[in-house]
Amino acid sequence: MNKKSLYFVAIGISILIIAWFGYWKSTTTTTTTTTQEKIVIGRVDWPGYLGLIIADKKGYFKDEGLDVEVRRYSGLTELLQGYRSGEIQGKANPTFDCVTDAYEGIDNMAVIAIDQSNGADGIIARPGISSIRNLKGKKVGVERGTIEEFFLRYALDQYDMKFEDIIPVNLTAEQAADAVIAGDVDSSVTYEPYMTKAIKKSGGTLLFSSADALGVVVDVLTMRADFIDQYPDKVQAIVRAYFRAIDFWKANPMEANDIVAKELGSSPEDILAQLKGISVLDAADNRTAFTFAPGSQSLYGNMRAVDNFIKLSGKSSKTVDTDAMVEPRFIRDLFRSNQ
Structure with missing residues (x-):
């Protein structure tokens, strides 16, 4: 991955973060996930979420013994509401939303680094x-x-x-x-x-x-911490199915892009063009992303930088430990099981 550090924008956009927080309203909730067998992962339409789409449509989640619904939401606000209410256990979203969720009282963790937007x-x-x-x-x-x-x-x-x-x-x-x-x-x-x-x-x-604005828009799969604590084996199975889908996309791009195109109401040719503006991260990229480092190549550095933007606003007295929001064990176990 050739990614620039997010830190270079921290000082330059401190003023706009203060303004952004003037609009941001707290909707803290203490709702927890249920013990139902079905696992719901929310997403909006975005070509970079192809791993979730393919894993769903190819039956890779079912192969892992999971009942997973990849639920489409019409916008980010609706997706955030579904996650914060506890109706879904995980969501594909920018690291920015992951951190702001934590500020609003949602204990969640990133388990997969999905992509980085490079023009999309x-x-x-x-x-x-x-x-x-x-x-x-x-x-x-x-x-x-x-x-x-x-x-x-x-x-x-x-x-x-x-x-x-x-x-x-x-x-x-x-x-x-x-x-x-x-x-x-x-x-x-x-x-x-x-x-x-x-x-x-x-x-x-x-x-x-x-x-x-390289490094500003980075997507991850986050899961609610209570769900991870209760069902770590299911989370590991989700991770396995996801990267099986990424491997399928890399080996069979035409078929994979056709699957994604149908789901997003587009054409395979358009999906191929759109993906030129997205760096989709594979398992090897995730090994790097879940390794501690200061720059945006690492989720630790990326999310610390996002948190720094928020702290520059001075609008919250809360403290968020973004390092604790990066959960590397599932990526580590993925590589251990493949050895």
Whole structure:
């Protein structure tokens, strides 16, 4: 993996984090997971979650003796609500959400490093808008209180602009992309598979992408800590099934991309193009990600940096140990069992 450290943005975006926290509301819950046999893992539409999709559709979870539902949520807010209420045991999400969940009282841990966005998240605009600077006074679709808002604030900061310079319209990534096509907003924060479709249909422009902010958007599979404590063998089985799916994708990209395309309502060709902006992490990458190191190549360094952003806000008196939120035993056991 050739990944840049997240630390280089810590000081530069401290101001935007303070502003972001002004919107972030605490929804702390003490709900715990149930003892039901079915395991529910939540996700939004994102090509990088191909490992979960393939493991589900190829029956790899069933092969492990598991009853797993990979449940689609329409947006990050809905996914967060499902996780925090305890209706799902795990979710695919950015490390940013993993850490903010902890600040809201959810004891959760990362068990798989899924991917890093290298261009598949972006800010798009209708024809006639060619720069982030042109967004002043314009309507921008963005899902408030999520990493998409954080990403937008980061981009605005790079152009010496503030969130108050735009007119935010609260929309999910899918809705935001459709709104650009319909002309209901001037610009939107979205991601694949919606981003490419919206640009093609609207004739619009990509103003800023995660390739301009490497290390900011990193996805992990997190599980609630109470579930991990109760069912470590099931978590290990999920990890085995997941990397079996990643190995299948690497060995059979055409068939695998077809499976993902059908699930995301896209074409295999589009999925292939979208994945060029995503670094999907395999088992070897995960061995590195779950090894302690300061940079974003390691989840320890990545999540410490995210936590540092939050602490810079001075808005919370809580203390979160992000090192404890990285659970390496399942990746370690995966390699031990393969020896």
